[in-house]
Every structure is written in structure tokens, then in C-alpha cells.
Amino acid sequence: MDFIQISLFLALLLAAAIPMGRYLERAFALERTRMDKVFGGVEQALYKVSGIRTGDMNWKQYVVALLASNLAMAAICYLILRLQGILPGNPAGIGAMEPLLAFNTVTSFLTNTNLQHYSGETGLSYLSQMAVIMYLMFTTPATGIATVMAFMRGVTGQSSLGNFYVDLVRAHTRLLIPLAVVVTLVLVSQGVPQTLEPAATAHTLEGVEQQIARGPVASLVAIKHLGTNGGGFFGVNSSHPFENPTPFTNVLEMLSMFVIPAALPIAFGHMAKSSKQGWILFAAMGLMFLAFLTMAYISETNGNPALAKAGLSQEMGSMEGKEVRFGIVQSALFTAVTTAATTGTVNNMHDTLTPLGGLVPLAQMMLNCVFGGDGVGMVNILMYALLAVFLAGLMVGRTPEFLGRKIEAKEMKLIALALLVHPLIILAPSAVALATEMGSTAISNPGFHGISQVVYEFTSSAANNGSGFEGLGDNTPFWNISTGLVMLFGRYISIITMVAVAGSLLRKTPVPVTLGTLQTDSSVFLLILLATVLIVGALTFFPVVALGPVAEWLTIR
Numbered sequence: 001m002d003f004i005q006i007s008l009f010l011a012l013l014l015a016a017a018i019p020m021g022r023y024l025e026r027a028f029a030l031e032r033t034r035m036d037k038v039f040g041g042v043e044q045a046l047y048k049v050s051g052i053r054t055g056d057m058n059w060k061q062y063v064v065a066l067l068a069s070n071l072a073m074a075a076i077c078y079l080i081l082r083l084q085g086i087l088p089g090n091p092a093g094i095g096a097m098e099p100l101l102a103f104n105t106v107t108s109f110l111t112n113t114n115l116q117h118y119s120g121e122t123g124l125s126y127l128s129q130m131a132v133i134m135y136l137m138f139t140t141p142a143t144g145i146a147t148v149m150a151f152m153r154g155v156t157g158q159s160s161l162g163n164f165y166v167d168l169v170r171a172h173t174r175l176l177i178p179l180a181v182v183v184t185l186v187l188v189s190q191g192v193p194q195t196l197e198p199a200a201t202a203h204t205l206e207g208v209e210q211q212i213a214r215g216p217v218a219s220l221v222a223i224k225h226l227g228t229n230g231g232g233f234f235g236v237n238s239s240h241p242f243e244n245p246t247p248f249t250n251v252l253e254m255l256s257m258f259v260i261p262a263a264l265p266i267a268f269g270h271m272a273k274s275s276k277q278g279w280i281l282f283a284a285m286g287l288m289f290l291a292f293l294t295m296a297y298i299s300e301t302n303g304n305p306a307l308a309k310a311g312l313s314q315e316m317g318s319m320e321g322k323e324v325r326f327g328i329v330q331s332a333l334f335t336a337v338t339t340a341a342t343t344g345t346v347n348n349m350h351d352t353l354t355p356l357g358g359l360v361p362l363a364q365m366m367l368n369c370v371f372g373g374d375g376v377g378m379v380n381i382l383m384y385a386l387l388a389v390f391l392a393g394l395m396v397g398r399t400p401e402f403l404g405r406k407i408e409a410k411e412m413k414l415i416a417l418a419l420l421v422h423p424l425i426i427l428a429p430s431a432v433a434l435a436t437e438m439g440s441t442a443i444s445n446p447g448f449h450g451i452s453q454v455v456y457e458f459t460s461s462a463a464n465n466g467s468g469f470e471g472l473g474d475n476t477p478f479w480n481i482s483t484g485l486v487m488l489f490g491r492y493i494s495i496i497t498m499v500a501v502a503g504s505l506l507r508k509t510p511v512p513v514t515l516g517t518l519q520t521d522s523s524v525f526l527l528i529l530l531a532t533v534l535i536v537g538a539l540t541f542f543p544v545v546a547l548g549p550v551a552e553w554l555t556i557r
Helices: 002-027 035-050 059-083 099-110 126-156 164-189 217-226 247-271 275-302 305-309 327-340 355-367 376-396 409-435 448-462 477-506 523-556
Strands: 200-203 209-212
Touching: 002 164, 002 247, 002 275, 002 327, 035 164, 059 099, 059 126, 059 164, 059 477, 099 126, 099 477, 126 164, 126 217, 126 247, 126 376, 126 477, 164 217, 164 247, 217 247, 247 275, 247 327, 247 376, 275 327, 275 355, 275 376, 275 523, 305 523, 327 355, 355 448, 355 523, 376 409, 376 477, 376 523, 409 448, 409 477, 409 523, 448 477, 448 523
Parallel strands: none
Antiparallel strands: 200 209
């Protein structure tokens, strides 16, 4: 039965990803398509009102436009959080958010991370939930989608990188808003609240008055998954029955967060005029995902040896921290999906996963290319593909080429920078946190699990995922500042370097295919790509993984 559940979900995902891939390629095409007749009128009106010039941009103009728009979003949202106590839309009378927490929150949602050091139902007003959280839940995945489209245009040799503002608008009008409306309505039909009424008052059997939080939940839950955001309206996220009431909504939320990342390699194949090229990338990410999902499922099904030693039955698997209505399979699947798609939404407590079960989300975020979020994972797997081509070219003694364009020193320096920054912003702050009282006092579990808590927090921040080992007491100045900076570095250094790579590749004259050209749409290249990802990941992160989840697993056996 468990196998059937997983197989059915994967079949539904594939059935949705294939047409979605074709749709994405058409929706962001540089030439006119039939979609312009449907969406063009609204988009042209937005361009006119906003004063947007729709001409092509070079890579520097694209990056400047992206950074400027994101900076403006951050400033507006920070002011709203700081002033929410005196602004309307606050029936619960929630006060202003503390400055450092507001910085962390804005940074988190601006970078599509949605790491939460607050509890949504008590920390934010309805206005803040909508004008800050939901607003950024639309604009930040749209930013990621725009970035990956520009990158794929550069890699595939399109006429230009496009225009950031046009891509940003299209991501809203042609993709996120229509999908969010549909998913919201389905969630409402399943019992997810969508209201601006204040908290409901209930009287318990003991005669005590209880306040039941509610609000515009369904609309937030829809975009938090479609946008691979992850921040919850409620503190316990998608394990709350108001966010995720049934097994059907559980599957719907997983499909919502996975369909766009899964469709992007297929869209890339269409843009490259080689569907096989897209399927090679899809297969590489898919094989890694299946391996991690298998590990998570087996680990949680076998139960927790530490609980077994304490006399607790593990016949049903490790149910600690899991919802009974979802069980092991839907919890393990959700855990693998949310960190593969760098979404961060959770339907179970990751802190209570078995050591090897907890290694799965940690490892997927460390690799950061197992499908990834809306745009991010696709950019990263293409980065590894360029690295794999370069390494293969060195081994056979010829200039590396990818889709007819030479990969030279300039591109490799930028790729090396992106590859080195990711582990640096995870491992360096983790070392500081573990070595100083500022960070170590937040650890709730001493020993190896405490190391995992700290490393998970920074890995989640660097990968712009947002999930956490929530045993960590992270709402302190140290954690708000450190994770805020890690989120910013993890988001924007990668974006800037990869758009620069795309601009560099686009300017190059295509070279003809020869007998010595490495075929990047072959099974051989699939193996080279997988080896590159896993070897780089293992060499970088294995020591810290050995000190955390692996050591914990060995001690409890």
C-alpha cells in the first residue's frame, strides 16, 4: 500500500510536469505566441502604469533591475512589520515586530526562504500576512523564475536574456496567480479557512474560553506551495489541520510545490530544441530524489532504536512528531519533497526524525540541486552540468562545450565562486555557533543531535529552504542576524554569478559539433553529471554530516 501511494504521487507529478514544461517554455518565449492574445492586454496595461520599458537587457541591466526591485520590496515590507501595531487589519491587536526579528523575517521571505523565527498566528496581523508575507510569496518565486528563464536563454543561445520586469510580470499573470486561485478554491472546499474575521471564541467542556486563530489561510497556503515558499500561517505549518486537513490536501500541497521545479528541465529541453537534453537533467535530479526518498521512508519505517530501547513499540515505525492522519509514508514523502523543492513547509517535526531520516532533508539542501525551488534548483543543476562538461573536457584534452558554446576560464571562475560560497556560508557560521555561547545556548539537545540542529538551520538558510529542526531556540539577536545574512548571500551571490555566466555564454559564437564533442544528451553524460554532483557534495559536507546525523545514528543502534 505504501508503494502504491508513492507511485501514484510520482505518476501524478509526471503527468502534470510534462504539459507544464511546455507551457513554461511558451509563457516566457521571447517571440510572440498565442498567450499574448490571452494575457497581453493585462500585461501591457501593467507596463504602461508602471512605466516599464520592455526592451531587451544585457546581464548587468538584468541583475540591477532584479536587485533594485528586491530592495524596494524589502524596505516597504520592513516598514509594515514595524508599524503593524498601529496599521489597520489587526483585529487581534498584535504589536509591532521587534527590529532584528523584522529584519530576519523580511530577509527570509525576500529570499524565498521563509524561515520563521516567529509564530504566524500570534506574530503577524492580517495586514502583515497579506501585504508582506503573501506579497513576497508571489514576487520572490517570480524573481527566481525570471532568473532561471534568463539563464536558460543564455545557455541555449536565444536572441537575448530578455527583460527582468517582463519576466517578473509574466510569472505572475501567466503562472502563479491563475494557479494560486485554483488551488485556493480547492483548499477552501476541503475546509481550509479563508476569512478576515477575528479569532473564533469557543467554550471548552471545562468552561474555559478558548481563542481559535483563523484568517486568510487558504490563499497563503496555496501560494506558499506553488511558489516553493514554505512559511506557514500557523506556527506548526502544514501539520496544522487548518492548513492541511486531509490526505487529499496533503497530496495537493506536495504536487503544488513540486510541479514547477519538475517542469523546468522539460521546459529547458524545449528551449534547447532537444527534449532529450531536458530529460537527462530531469533524470539526474529524479534519481537523486528517489534515492533520498527511499532512505527517508526506510529509516522512518524501521523506527527509532532509541525509543525502542526506552520500551516504546516501533511496530508502526517512528511516529514521534508525525500526524496520525498522514502516517509514515505521507510524512516521509512530504519531508523529501519539501526539501527537494526547497520549499520548507512541513507536515511533521523534522527535529524528531530518525538520524538517517533527518539526514535526507539536510543532504538535499546541501546539494541544492535535487529539483530545487522555482528556478533555483534548475540553475544549480545547469551549473553542475557546465562543471561536468569542463571536467570531462580536461580529461580528454579538448575545449569543453555545452550546447555549442565553449566553457572557458571566465565561466568556470564564476561557477567556482557560486560552488564555494554555498558550503562557506553553512560551515563557517555553524562553527561560530557551536563554538560560542551566543549560538550554543539555543541548542535543546546536547551531543550529536545538537550539531545537526545548528547545521540544519544554516543549511536551510543557505539553500533558501526555510524548514528547521525546531528544537533550536532561534529567535535571538545572534540567530536573527546570522541566518539573515546567510539567506542574503545564499540567494543573491548565486543569482548574480549565474546570470553573468548566461550573459557570457550568450555573446559567444556557436561552434560546430564534431566527433570529439561530448554528447550532453546521453546516458554517459547522465552518469558524469551525477558523479560530479555527488563527489563535490560528499567532499564538501561529509565531515560535518559524520559529526551530526551519522554519529547520532551509530550511537543509538
